[in-house]
Amino acid sequence: MLPADARLRSSAEFRSAMRSGARSGRRTVVVHMALTGDARRMAGFAVSKAVGGAVVRNRVKRRLRAIMSTRLDALPDGAIVVVRALPPAADASYAELESDVAGALRHAMSKTAR
Numbered sequence: 001m002l003p004a005d006a007r008l009r010s011s012a013e014f015r016s017a018m019r020s021g022a023r024s025g026r027r028t029v030v031v032h033m034a035l036t037g038d039a040r041r042m043a044g045f046a047v048s049k050a051v052g053g054a055v056v057r058n059r060v061k062r063r064l065r066a067i068m069s070t071r072l073d074a075l076p077d078g079a080i081v082v083v084r085a086l087p088p089a090a091d092a093s094y095a096e097l098e099s100d101v102a103g104a105l106r107h108a109m110s111k112t113a114r
Contacts (some may be wrong), residue, residue, distance in 0.1 A: 002069040008044025022111035026100035028089040030046040032082040033108040041075045043068045046084040054089045
């Protein structure tokens, strides 16, 4: 699972990644990525009520955390990633979510490298 010290918690961290970072979207998720001067890599998740009820939202968040835990080491140092789930994420399989997150992360990383 995703280590506790690698999770975004404050709204300021979410805001900085979402406003100043690169954005890349797919059918089920939008990935926001910003680079900071810090050495650690962090990820946060935003799943609104538009995705579904509490049970559905929590299932989507669990899946996204599991997907990001395997990809955290591949991120550059100082990367802050916010994964925002879109309403189609509620009906998506784990494989679909994984594919969308991987593609959006690749695109966001190429945008931040420019």
